[in-house]
Amino acid sequence: MKLLMLGGTEFVGRAITEDALTRGWEVTVFHRGRHAPPPGTRALHGDRTAPGGLAALAEGEWDVVVDTWSGAPTAVRDSARLLSGRAGRYAYVSSRSVYAYPAPAGQGEDGLLVGGSPDAAATDYAEDKRGGELAALDAFPDSALLVRAGLVLGPYENVGRLPWWLNRIARGGPVLAPGPRGLPLQYIDVRDLARWTLDAAEAGLDGPYNLVAPVGHATMGSLLDACAAVTGGAGELRWTDPAPIIAAGVEPWTELPVWLPEGESYDHMFGGDVTRALEAGLKCRPVEETVADTWAWLRSLGGRAPQRGDRPAPGLDAAREAALLGL
Structure with missing residues (x-):
């Protein structure tokens, strides 16, 4: 499998990159160059917020793209549009914050969502994440995986x-x-998030999943x-x-x-329903x-x-x- 990791040098992105490397995947990391990516990756540099910042991604094909962006949805929009037709699946690490507050205990993926737009500048975290989801869905309507993580802990x-x-x-x-x-x-170990995300992408899953432990x-x-x-x-x-x-x-x-x-x-x-993720193979370490x-x-x-x-x-x-x- 060929993975394009947008980010990949810190926390969630790094854990996903390392997990992909342990699988023997070919990993390309696109980042700004502020931190070194894990050894064994191919690095491409660019700033998603700058004019022409995606130039390094103008060519290439990948099986999976993973995106953890949490700022302006326009960055997800531009990346996803550029990669549409050259990537098999777009996994966007979103957040359970996209559910309108207050979400009742036991709410699943069909809960009421906050507003958001793929064309918006940065506003607040919840709306930015929802805008990122919409951007991924717009460019990859049948192959966007929305990983709605909750509290993330771990190395x-x-x-x-x-x-x-x-x-x-x-x-x-x-x-x-x-x-x-x-x-x-209710939280998720970053490595369990990484493993599930790549397993789900490889299995061809799409749509939203609450990704936290039971x-x-x-x-x-x-x-x-x-x-x-x-x-x-x-x-x-x-x-x-x-x-x-x-x-x-x-x-x-x-x-x-x-x-x-x-x-x-x-x-x-701390009250999200994670039945869907569990049925799709989520396993959580102690x-x-x-x-x-x-x-x-x-x-x-x-x-x-x-x-x-x-x-x-x-x-x-x-x-x-x-x-x-x-x-």
């Missing part, structure tokens, strides 16, 4: 959520652990317990009810990464493996994970944490 993470928890717990001392311990989570695959407790175990147990998890955390003005998801208290936002993020491998990768970088410039660094200020714990 190469450049958003900082799991790395923050690992570094915080490794630092030791009392750690504010937002409860309840048994709160079910509800309850992990809990807040199993996630943080795994973090404590791999970092040596220096951190003392102090489970705290949601009410005082919210009353103190702490922002769920950003100041306490991954965590959302039960309610509309929780159902929207949370302990995701955490251990992310910690090993993080340690290889000296504890300093890369951080996307368009996302704020997550985490709770130490003084605010201490105050909440009464220290």
Whole structure:
């Protein structure tokens, strides 16, 4: 199989590229040249946002294109149009954010969607992702695979959520652990996302798929317990009810990464129906493996994970944490 990876040097794109290489696929990585792609790939350079930035893709044919773009939908539109007729399938890594808020728990791929246009400039994340979907569908009406990922964790993470928890717990001392311990989570390991996406593309699947683990695959407790175990147990998890955390003005998801208290936002993020993806072969590794491998990768970088410039660094200020714990 011949894969064209649009991106391929960071997080989701890198995981997909590495998975394709392990399959023996011929991989072309199109990127801006800011980071080195995995060894064994052919690199083409260009900036999708610049005039003439797709010139390096003017020739060539591929079995599969994978696109993770999250900015202006016009970039997906122009790439997909250029590659139409020269690629067998276009897999667009979208997001469950394309569902109109609040999505009820148990919602499948037929839920109400946000607005979006393939011809739009960058607006907000949800509409940009929906516009990207529409752009892929327009150019590949019968062969566009829409991978609606939820929370993505694992090695190469450049958003900082799991790395923050690992570094915080490794630092030791009392750690504010937002409860309840048994709160079910729904996320996808980046490598499971990569494997499923390429399997699905190779099998000729198209249309939208919610791509996260089943509800309850992990809990807040199993996630943080795994973090404590791999970092040596220096951190003392102090489970705290949601009410005082919210009353103190702490922002769920950003100041306490991954965590959302039960309610509309929780159902929207952690309540997706993944029956369709499971029936199409989705398999999810244990949370302990995701955490251990992310910690090993993080340690290889000296504890300093890369951080996307368009996302704020997550985490709770130490003084605010201490105050909440009464220290």
